[in-house]
Each structure stands twice: as C-alpha cells, then as structure tokens.
Amino acid sequence: MSSPALSLDGVGFSFPxxxxxxxxxxxxxxGEFVAVLGPSGGGKSTLLRLIAGLxxxxxxxxxxxxxxxxxxxxxxxxxxxxxxxxxxxxxxxxVLLPAGFRRGASPAERTRAENLLAAIGLADSANxxxxxxxxxxxxxxxxxxxxxxxxxxLLMDEPFAALDAMTRxxxxxxxxxxxxxxxxxxxxxxxSIQEALLLADRVVVLAHSPGRIVADWPxxxxxxxxxxxxxxxxxxxxxxxxxxxxxxxxx
Ligand SMILES: Nc1ncnc2c1ncn2[C@@H]1O[C@H](COP(=O)(O)OP(=O)(O)O)[C@@H](O)[C@H]1O
Ligand SMILES: [Mg+2]
Numbered sequence: 001m002s003s004p005a006l007s008l009d010g011v012g013f014s015f016p017x018x019x020x021x022x023x024x025x026x027x028x029x030x031g032e033f034v035a036v037l038g039p040s041g042g043g044k045s046t047l048l049r050l051i052a053g054l055x056x057x058x059x060x061x062x063x064x065x066x067x068x069x070x071x072x073x074x075x076x077x078x079x080x081x082x083x084x085x086x087x088x089x090x091x092x093x094x095v096l097l098p099a100g101f102r103r104g105a106s107p108a109e110r111t112r113a114e115n116l117l118a119a120i121g122l123a124d125s126a127n128x129x130x131x132x133x134x135x136x137x138x139x140x141x142x143x144x145x146x147x148x149x150x151x152x153x154l155l156m157d158e159p160f161a162a163l164d165a166m167t168r169x170x171x172x173x174x175x176x177x178x179x180x181x182x183x184x185x186x187x188x189x190x191x192s193i194q195e196a197l198l199l200a201d202r203v204v205v206l207a208h209s210p211g212r213i214v215a216d217w218p219x220x221x222x223x224x225x226x227x228x229x230x231x232x233x234x235x236x237x238x239x240x241x242x243x244x245x246x247x248x249x250x251x
Contacts, residue, residue, distance in 0.1 A: 003066035005030045005153050005185030006051065012059030012210075013046055020046050022210040024060070030152075031183035035190055035200035035219075037242065039250040043211030044189040045081055048155045051187065052078045064153055077151035079159045081189075083138035085130040091141045092117065092126040098149040109148065116144040120174055121167075135162035140171065147178060154179075154186040160195065169227065172198045176224060193242045197235055198225050203242065207249035214249050217242075 004027040011024040020043040028034050038044050049055040051062055053071040062069045064076060085094045095113040099105040105113070117126050120140045130138055139159050146154060159175075160168045172195050179186065179199075190196050196203050197219055205215040221234055229235050 002030060004028060004063070005032070005065060006187065007063040007066075008051070008060065009063075010060030011047075011050060011057065011062060013043070013050060013055065014058050019210040021050075021058075022212050024211070024213055026204055026213065026216060028153075028185045028187060030185055032201050033179060033183075033186045033188065033199055034202045034204060035188045035196035036204045036206060037190060037193065037196050037246065038206030038211065039208050039246070040191060042206045042208035042250075044191075044206065045157055047206075047211065048078065048157050048187065048189055051153075052076055052155055075152045076155060077146035077149050077153070078155040079139070079142045079146050079157060081157040081161065083130075083135070083142045085133075085138055085141055087130050090127050090129055091122060091133065091137075094130070094141050095144045095148055097145055113144065113148050116147055116178075117141075119178060120144055120171065136160070136164075136167065139163070143175070152184060154184055154188075156186065156188045158189055158191070161190075168192075168195070169198070173224075173226065175199065180224060193239050193246065194230065196242070197221065197239055198229070205242065205245055205249065215242075215245055 006028040009025050011021060013021045036044055050057055053069045053073060092113055095117060096105040096109060099109045117123055122137060122140055125137060139162055143159050160171050163171060176199055188199055200219050203217050203219055204213055207214045221229060
C-alpha cells in the first residue's frame with residue numbers, strides 16, 4: 001500500500017497561554033479531498049500552517065508522503081485565508097510566480113496560467129494589479145497560482161470565503177472540475193457545510209478550545225456534484241447531521 005499523502009498523528013499546538021489544537025490524528029490518501037469544518041477561532045488556519053511547515057509543531061507528527069514536515073516544501077501548495085499577492089505584479093504574473101522565481105515562465109506555463117485564470121472566471125482581469133482586484137478575485141488568483149505550481153498536496157484556507165454566495169458555489173464546482181481532471185490530496189478548510197459537501201470525499205469536524213476532531217465522516221455523494229446534488233435527500237440529510245453536530249460543538 002502506498003503511504004498516505006498526509007498523515008497527522010497526535011498533533012497539538014499552543015500559542016502562549018492558549019492551547020489551540022490537541023491530539024489531532026487523521027490521514028489523507030493520495031487523490032483524496034478532505035474538508036475540515038470548524039467554528040471560527042477553532043484553529044483551522046493554525047492547523048493548515050502546521051501542515052505547511054509554517055509553524056513549529058507543539059506535539060505529535062505531520063508526515064507528507066511519508067516524510068516529516070520540517071518547513072515549507074515544494075510538493076505542498078497553499079492558498080491563504082488572506083490572499084498573498086505581490087502588489088507590483090499583475091494577476092497573471094502573480095499566478096506565474098512559482099515558475100517565475102525558479103527560471104522564468106515558459107510559453108507553455110503562460111498558456112496554462114491563462115487557462116487557469118479563464119477557468120476561474122478571471123480571463124479579463126489577467127493584466128490587473130492586486131489593488132484593482134476585489135478580495136474574492138485576489139483569492140481566486142491565489143488558487144490559480146497554487147494549481148499552476150502543481151503540488152501533490154493542496155492546502156486551502158477558506159479560499160472562497162470573500163465571495164458572494166452564487167460565485168462561491170460556482171467556484172466550488174470549478175475547483176471540483178479542476179481537481180477531477182487531476183485528483184490530488186487536498187485539505188480544504190471551510191465553515192460552510194454546503195461547500196464541504198460539494199467538494200469533499202470526507203469531512204473532518206473540529207470543535208474548539210482546544211481544537212479537536214469530533215467527527216470524521218465520508219461523503220458518499222456521486223461526482224461530479226452539481227447544484228442539483230444540493231437538492232437530493234442524501235445531501236440534505238448529511239447537511240442536517242453536520243449542522244446539528246456543528247451547533248453542538250460551536251455552542
Ligand atoms: N499569532 C497568534 N498569536 C496568538 N494567538 C493566535 C495567533 N494566531 C491565532 N491565534 C489564536 O488561535 C486560535 C485559533 O486561530 P485560527 O487558527 O486562526 O482559527 P480559525 O482559522 O479556525 O478561525 C484563536 O483563538 C486565535 O485567536
Ligand atoms: Mg482561519
């Protein structure tokens with residue numbers, strides 16, 4: 001059996017005077033999409049930063065493809081909750097950043113970057129600078145940048161949180177399509193039950209103070225999921241179950 005794409009074993013973390021995460025263990029298989037659903041302040045962003053090697057672990061182990069995470073690495077990509085774009089580069093050049101840093105973007109990479117921007121609805125904004133983009137547009141540029149970089153493990157921190165409800169749902173379906181074309185292990189943080197159920201193979205639910213896992217449920221809904229999926233009894237039953245659990249642990 002191949003090793004998991006991601007493996008967490010007893011992960012804990014504290015900021016001074018505040019325990020944020022305690023005893024988190026779960027695996028993500030290659031090509032598996034896991035949504036982490038949790039209340040605001042529950043430690044979701046902290047969890048992603050630990051997995052990305054941007055914060056030192058307080059306790060436990062994080063393995064990516066069988067090797068311990070000791071810092072940021074090439075095979076892990078991240079979209080931050082707040083977009084991190086370089087203000088002096090256009091949207092397209094921000095998407096090309098990973099390629100550009102290493103050796104200058106090739107024509108094929110430029111084409112792929114343009115195609116990714118088109119897929120997420122930003123074809124007409126490719127030459128805009130970050131100051132000309134809304135928060136939601138900037139987050140989508142961050143998503144395209146991560147996908148261009150083509151990592152084995154995708155980490156996404158509420159990438160659609162700044163979008164209006166319709167665009168948000170559309171973007172989830174675009175992400176599903178891009179992911180289905182090339183399935184990669186993904187950890188997608190969200191506080192939206194609908195979004196988690198549209199995207200994920202599994203939903204991990206966190207409670208807070210300290211952040212810990214209270215459920216790890218499969219999402220046995222067929223793909224591709226579509227707006228119609230959200231009208232099925234299966235979807236709604238699962239959404240209601242999650243809602244009840246969520247209300248319990250967020251209270
Ligand atoms: N740099 C920091 N220093 C101290 N406390 C922090 C820091 N960053 C986050 N926290 C605290 O850690 C907890 C978890 O935060 P976070 O991981 O951002 O939660 P979430 O992403 O689920 O909203 C919160 O109580 C937050 O106030
Ligand atoms: Mg957060």
